[in-house]
Amino acid sequence: MEVANNVPDCKQPTIMVTNDDGIDAPGLQALVRTLVSTNRYRVWVCAPDSEKSAVSHSITWRQPVSAKQTEISGATAFAVSGTPADCTSLGISKALFPSVPDLVLSGINMGSNCGYHTVYSGTVGGAREAFFYGVPSVSISYDWVGGISSINDFTLAAEACLPIINAILLEINNKTFPKNCFLNVDLPTNIPKHKGYKLTKQGKSIVKMGWKQVSSNAQGNNISNMLSTMTNDPNSVALNTDAKSVSQENCLFIREVKGGAVDDGETDYRFVKEGYITVTALGALSHADNDCQTFFKEWLPAVAEHASSAL
Known part of the structure; x- marks a missing residue:
């Protein structure tokens, strides 16, 4: 080519x-x-x-x-x-x-x-x-x-x-x-x-996910049913929850939607x-909120002072 x-x-x-x-x-x-x-x-x-x-x-x-x-x-x-x-x-x-x-x-x-x-x-x-x-x-x-x-x-x-x-x-x-x-x-x-x-x-919205144990024959079907979007309806994926058929030496888990968090x-x-x-x-990176910067501005000198006094 x-x-x-x-x-x-x-x-x-x-x-x-x-x-x-x-x-x-x-x-x-x-x-x-x-x-x-x-x-x-x-x-x-x-x-x-x-x-x-x-x-x-x-x-x-x-x-x-x-x-x-x-x-x-x-x-x-x-x-x-x-x-x-x-x-x-x-x-x-x-x-x-x-x-x-x-x-x-x-x-x-x-x-x-x-x-x-x-x-x-x-x-x-x-x-x-x-x-x-x-x-x-x-x-x-x-x-x-x-x-x-x-x-x-x-x-x-x-x-x-x-x-x-x-x-x-x-x-x-x-x-x-x-x-x-x-x-x-x-x-x-x-x-x-x-x-x-x-x-x-950019807000702080997110779909929160957990994990569910699945049987090996359910894995392919569950993955193929999921949309490429991470904002899919939590009811749109039918999970096979028959974990008893899964070997305890090789457990299989698949993500499931647990809910979401949005900001107003x-x-x-x-x-x-x-x-x-x-x-x-x-931008390339997300910067911390101002209140976090304020907290650590006061916190870090105290850590350094404590470390020095412990020597």
Whole structure:
């Protein structure tokens, strides 16, 4: 296999797309189709060859990753054996494509990525990796709800993001796009009736999970039934709780949703549930709240004083 060596067209900005649901996922396919249909961008795809949901920012370190060119109409695409962060790193390295893309888009994820879920999210990890290397990036997620959402909603989500994408590329061209953050975009379930764009801050919402022992014949079914989103309905997964059939020498456990915690402030989760397309600026790290800083500012000198007196 030869890497993509086409000569870049300087008249068109280049967008590279990755995700964590896998290169064949409907969210990525809808996003690429929508971008290609505008005839405004050169579109590259470098995405996992299988689902890599909730792998966060993990990378492949000791083994090589494979990249296989695949057919996506209007785009140059590679399916990669690694994680979303691997895909972004490879895609912006100039080892696979002839130049660094102007913008990296990660998504569209099946399920929202708000609050603390941005830490677990491979979708956000794919965008964050680009940010680490100074490439503007956006993670995009759709608040998929089973029984309500349909595959066509991903196309609506992609179209709703086009004004944001175009505006970002304008700022990049003008060299005015901020370099100390990347963006996380979440789209509401009812996209045709969305209330517009809303600048929000990352909240503390999270789906709390526990563990349940399962029999070996239940493991595959339970995993396949779970959505890639971590905000799935706790009643949507039917668990086989027959632990008696499991050998005590090799116990099997599967995650189960125990509940959730949300915050009522002006945060990403609240506003996406209210029907807004939320836009949240993220950095590489989450900083501790001010009250924690205040506590430890007084606490640490006391620890040092106690340690000195004990010598």
